[in-house]
Amino acid sequence: MVQQLRKTKRVRDGLGEVSPLTGLVRCESCGGKMYHHRSKKGNHDYYECANYSNSRAKFASDHCSPHSCSSKSIKVILLDVIQKTTAYVREHENDFIKMVQENTSLRQGQTLKSHTRKITKNERRIAELDKLFSSLYEDKVQGVITAERFAQMSNGFEQEQQNLREENITLQSEVDVFNEDNEKVDKFISLVQKYTRIEELTPTVINEFIDSIVVYQSEWSEATEENRRMGTRSQRIDVHLKYIGDFSVPDNRTDEEIEAERIKEEKAEERRKKQREYMREKNAAKKLAKEKEKAVAVKQSANVAKTKTKKSSSAKKSSPKEKATA
Ligand SMILES: [Zn+2]
Numbered sequence: 651m652v653q654q655l656r657k658t659k660r661v662r663d664g665l666g667e668v669s670p671l672t673g674l675v676r677c678e679s680c681g682g683k684m685y686h687h688r689s690k691k692g693n694h695d696y697y698e699c700a701n702y703s704n705s706r707a708k709f710a711s712d713h714c715s716p717h718s719c720s721s722k723s724i725k726v727i728l729l730d731v732i733q734k735t736t737a738y739v740r741e742h743e744n745d746f747i748k749m750v751q752e753n754t755s756l757r758q759g760q761t762l763k764s765h766t767r768k769i770t771k772n773e774r775r776i777a778e779l780d781k782l783f784s785s786l787y788e789d790k791v792q793g794v795i796t797a798e799r800f801a802q803m804s805n806g807f808e809q810e811q812q813n814l815r816e817e818n819i820t821l822q823s824e825v826d827v828f829n830e831d832n833e834k835v836d837k838f839i840s841l842v843q844k845y846t847r848i849e850e851l852t853p854t855v856i857n858e859f860i861d862s863i864v865v866y867q868s869e870w871s872e873a874t875e876e877n878r879r880m881g882t883r884s885q886r887i888d889v890h891l892k893y894i895g896d897f898s899v900p901d902n903r904t905d906e907e908i909e910a911e912r913i914k915e916e917k918a919e920e921r922r923k924k925q926r927e928y929m930r931e932k933n934a935a936k937k938l939a940k941e942k943e944k945a946v947a948v949k950q951s952a953n954v955a956k957t958k959t960k961k962s963s964s965a966k967k968s969s970p971k972e973k974a975t976a
Contacts, residue, residue: 669695670853671724671863677701678866678886680714686721696720697865719865719885729851731889732859738899739842750835750894751828762828765821772814772821779807834893841892861895864888871919872926882922 675684677699684697701714739746783804790800841858848855865887872881890896903911 669721670851670856671697671721671860674856674860675719675724675863675865677714677717678864678888679717682714684717684719684865694720695722697724699865715867717865717867719868719887723885724863724865724887725851727887728856728860728863728889729848731891732848732851732855734899735891735894735897736842736845736848739839743839745900746839747835749900750831750897762825765825769818769821769825772818776811776814779811783807838891838893859891861890861892864890872923881926882919 669686672686673683675697676682677684680699680701682699682701684699686695687698688695696718697720699714699717702717786795786800786803786807789795790797795803844858845855866885868883868885870881870883888896901908
């Protein structure tokens with residue numbers, strides 16, 4: 651019971667609340683962390699770039715734009731990414747492994763084999779060159795070859811060894827990346843197998859699946875007008891998963907489905923645009939009506955003032971004709 655009460659209080663705690671996404675959300679523009687904020691009324695919570703928040707402070711040197719994004723939107727995207735990726739891994743494990751490996755320089759086991767073979771061959775040649783150098787030195791000591799010839803040949807051996815060593819470093823690092831990626835793929839697959847289905851975004855799910863979230867500057871579908879942002883707001887958010895990073899599930903929709911989706915979105919945007927235009931006209935009409943009203947009021951008060959002055963001056967003259975005009 652006490653636990654329950656404490657829990658409820660924590661949620662209502664506003665800024666004091668520890669958000670499960672803390673430390674995971676980053677700003678795309680400046681690379682800074684994005685922190686959890688709550689609106690004054692408490693009905694809206696969002697993430698904002700720390701460098702933007704700081705720039706509001708008097709002496710801040712770093713500046714960034716707000717990059718604000720609601721917690722709700724981030725969570726919706728996270729759950730969607732996790733659900734889609736885990737479903738894909740479950741249904742197409744082999745394709746998934748291939749896809750992750752495609753991102754590495756070594757695509758197939760075949761290349762891995764030839765890399766390993768080349769490394770061994772190079773090592774053998776390096777050892778051979780050591781021996782050749784020793785016997786060359788012997789020849790020099792015994793006076794079989796001149797010092798000049800010795801210098802020339804030993805330089806050649808050294809250069810060859812140097813090239814082989816450099817080549818092996820490159821080959822080995824590619825093999826390492828391949829092995830590491832394989833390990834990561836295995837780890838991710840075991841993680842997916844831990845869950846039968848992920849229905850909600852619990853702190854454990856976030857902890858296990860999310861590496862980082864990168865929030866981009868939002869964009870508006872229409873040009874800015876007198877510093878006012880117009881149209882539909884859209885914002886890119888990249889979700890980097892643990893082990894596999896920014897993995898995108900292949901789009902298995904047919905061309906017809908993609909086209910239907912596009913038309914649907916186009917129509918929705920058209921409707922939103924019309925709605926915006928309607929609202930703009932309505933607001934403009936309202937503004938105009940208000941201005942007219944104001945103008946009439948100003949004119950009337952001016953008239954009253956005029957009449958008053960006339961009244962006061964006419965009072966002296968006490969002309970009946972002037973009084974009639976009032
Ligand atoms: Zn920033």
